[in-house]
Amino acid sequence: MVKNVLASVAVFLLLGAAAYASFFIAPTDVKQGLIYRILFLHVASAWTGLTAFFISFIANVLYVLRRQRRWDCLGVASGEVGLAFTTAVLVTGPIWAHPVWGIWWTWDARLTSTFVLWLLYVSYLLLRTLIEEPDRRALLSALFGIFAFLDVPLVFGSIRWWRTQHPQPVIMGGPGSGLDPLMYKVLFFSWFAMLALMTLLLRQRYRLEAMRGDLETMQHELEAV
């Protein structure tokens, strides 16, 4: 309990520091002005969401191969946390896009693939609610999670090839792109803070799922008696 409170306070402080750095330390963008600062929340959430989905994918594969319940718990926990971060990405994106691009939404590669990714993990969580038996639920949702994750690069590739009206990638893009070095530092710090938040949420959600599993087992045993 004390450990949880301490961890939460530490994450809260980290997030506060990241917010301070995003607003006051990173220099203002010459072209976009203040609105660009949403990047530190938006991009950091996107990377964190993808990290969570990657963890979910690994957990899904491990569940299918090893059949230990902890991998199922980790799979659903990271899937849910990843979905939360991806939702943040989808909300902050249009807020930035409206003043800068003049539109809320466009079917460009990263937007569309993020949205499809979001839909896939919503389906993943929905599938879990529709299968009663715990082992079957764990196995089938893990398999769907694997297919969904494999689909992501394909979605991205297809939309990048055929729906190309998006600006060139700024980070790891071609020559002439890139951020101010100080902006990079703030961005990576924000990512670090978001990863800390992800770890905190993941831990809590994992424990909740494990407890739910225990409860289910006990209920089954009780019914058997």
Added chain:
Amino acid sequence: MALLSTTAVLLGKELRTEFRSRELLTTTVVFILIVIVLFSFTFEPTSDESRRIGPGLLWLAFLFAASLMLQPCFLREQNNDTLSALRLSVSDPFAIFLAKLAANTLFLLLTELFLLPFFALMYNVPVVGVLHWLVLVFVLGSLGISIAGTALSAISAQARMRELLLPLLMLPLLTPILVASTEVTKGLLDRAPYVQWKGIGFLAIYDMVFLTALWLFGEYLLEE
């Protein structure tokens, strides 16, 4: 070799089951026809508009139809309690998937080819000159839909609300197929038709990726 001969036997079973009643084929044909007609008179597209939106509508109709058509794929086995027997009689469960996805691809392809003339007629697009290329796109696209769809119908058959669940699992997963097939078809129906090799290659890659995934993980989908 054993895999192929088992698959052939199972494919024969799938085809016999369907061609005895032909209910899947007839309902799917009528369904796609309705969707195409509804799209056509909702939008009343001019010839240029048809070329622009027609391919997308066509593939959307195929995708929706597939999400209905693939429902009975494993459900039928489950309702008749034949899935366990099927699994016991076959040494490699991948053969069951291969047979089912081959049958599904064939059914989809048959309906698509049957409906192509209606589409060409109602949307005023000439298809005769590019027919062989269209067939190639139909084959690759339907194969992709069937590979992913067969795997997912094995999942949804074991859940509640399965009729609603399958489209929900299937449609987002098939976005790449939808985009790629639509773009290739669009190129073929252009005033100056051209073949988008990029798209054809992409469809082939999609098919390969999911076929490999099915080969690796298929046996777990059928676990009791």
